[in-house]
Amino acid sequence: MQECIQPPTVTTLHSPLLVPSETKNAALIGTAFDYLLRFELERRISFSATRPWVAEEGLQRLRSLKKPPVGPETIRTAEHIVKRATAAHAEFLSTGEPSKDLLVVLIQLAEVDLLIRSRKPTRSRYFGYASPDDVRELSRLFAVLPREIVTAHSRCLLNPTFGTASTAIGGADADLILDDTLIEIKTASSPTITQAYLAQLSGYYILAQLNEPLPTEFSINHFGIYFARHGRLVRFPVEQVLPLPSRMDLIDFFARQLNLPKRADPTT
The missing domain is CATH 1.20.1300 (3 helical TM bundles of succinate and fumarate reductases)
Structure with missing residues (x-):
């Protein structure tokens, strides 16, 4: 899966650390x-x-x-x-x-x-x-919550799961879907978009496409990461991270592995 994922245009934010981590928890x-x-x-x-x-x-x-x-x-x-x-x-x-x-x-x-x-x-x-x-x-x-992370115009799903696709892997729940953006919340001290973060978002995206039935609220065109210690939300198109050929190959691969019906990518 990792070889299919491309980094977005910006991978490191130049944002001040507003809330340093000062505990062991x-x-x-x-x-x-x-x-x-x-x-x-x-x-x-x-x-x-x-x-x-x-x-x-x-x-x-x-x-x-x-x-x-x-x-x-x-x-x-x-x-x-x-x-x-x-x-x-x-x-x-x-x-x-x-x-x-x-x-x-x-x-x-x-x-x-x-x-x-x-x-x-x-x-x-x-x-x-x-x-x-x-x-x-x-x-x-x-x-330090910014207004953009607490604003949505048409869709706000809190801690969503992905139906049969989540069940097939023993349970999977994302953090947020705001409008067409799938968002993960990170409290890391470094505002770097790591390969692990991208893999996590990509995995949820694929599960959303394999969900049965596929409701319209799972239409996802952007990924987002909210760096809570910096009060910054970074947002980028799914296409930057999962170009169409790779995206369809991954959806097909996971459909076979999980014995779920393959679906056409809704953004095509």
């Missing part, structure tokens, strides 16, 4: 910020389409297992966190105020999310703890 803060940004989009954009949180869905699956990979105390803590996050989410949609209580519970919710994805606590002795440093950093990331 970068993955936790990144996941918490994903939730916070989606909450803000849901609040601002009336036609945004949401789906159940990964933490919510995963916790239901954990509870249903005869032998969960974590103990009952961890599950009870996670349930309490999801309940508090649900209430904080509703309050935020009403007030628009990123209160300290909201930021704390989002750090905790992020840990539940990571627990669901890894099937083990990230910090077994401190599960459910939100450090003040992490909370402050999350607040600063929210403070």
Whole structure:
């Protein structure tokens, strides 16, 4: 797949680092910020389409297992966190105020999310703890949000999955689709568009084309990466990264590998 992907015209942004990483919990803060940004989009954009949180869905699956990979105390803590996050989410949609209580519970919710994805606590002795440093950093990331990342004209899909194509690979969920742009959120300190980022976007794009049925909301003509620590959204055409011949070859290859019907690329 990597040999089919071309770099866009600009691969490194010359943008100042507005929010340096000052804690050891970068993955936790990144996941918490994903939730916070989606909450803000849901609040601002009336036609945004949401789906159940990964933490919510995963916790239901954990509870249903005869032998969960974590103990009952961890599950009870996670349930309490999801309940508090649900209430904080509703309050935020009403007030628009990123209160300290909201930021704390989002750090905790992020840990539940990571627990669901890894099937083990990230910090077994401190599960459910939100450090003040992490909370402050999350607040600063929210403070530098530019208007362009919280604006859409016709389409706003939050944490979308791609139907049968996502199921075929055991689950895959992107960050955002705003209008015709598939966006990944990155909290890396370097604003460099790496090959790994392009491969991730390309993979989601291919899954979107193989989704059954293929709804119009998955029409994607641009890729985007939001560098949260720099407050910068970079956007570029799919065609720059996946020229038509490569794009069709990849769609055909994945259709065969996943035993899914091949579809014509909608941008042709």
